[in-house]
Amino acid sequence: MGINIVKRCSWVNMKNPLYIQYHDTEWSVPEHDDSKLFELLMLECFQAGLSWEFVLNKREAFRKAFDGFDAEKISAYDEEKFQRLMADTGIIRNRLKIQASVTNSRVFLEIQKEYGSFDAYIWGFTEGKSVVESCDIRTTSPLSDMISKELKKRGMKFVGSTIIYSYLQAIGVISAHEEKCDCKNK
16 A cells, blocks of 8 residues: 655656655665666666656667667667667667666676675675655765765766765665655655
8 A cells, every 4th residue: 555645756757647656665765676777877878968857758669779778788789789779769869878777787797796785785885775865955975976986996987976876766765755745654
């Protein structure tokens, strides 16, 4: 049985059902499934310089174009697949971001091998606990700075501190609903 959500975070576009559903059921909910962690990381990387709503509206097209966000498949993309992605009007056709998706998938797989799962790696920074703060207080934190630096050192691209902070909120490592939001304590 779900909670009847009346009040939401102020950033939610109440005219967009996808955005409302994302806020109510996914955003800032602790995520531990590696495939979902990978998908959200990929989408956040594509979001760099754009709005999350814009990316969210293209999510299904991204899933189709990127083989369901299968890290193994993406890590093996060749020039032919790259050209197909560059021609796909349903996704964000940024050459550097598409190239980064291949690189980042390889690093993601390396982290999985090293830690047993990406979940163990990313949640290890907070000892498996969510850090509670309001989503409107900052766009980076010492935690996102540290994780961003670590991922860059490993070779990932488009993982600056602001993107990582947003990612940590998305996957619930940072639990960040506004005080007035009905999702705050669900």
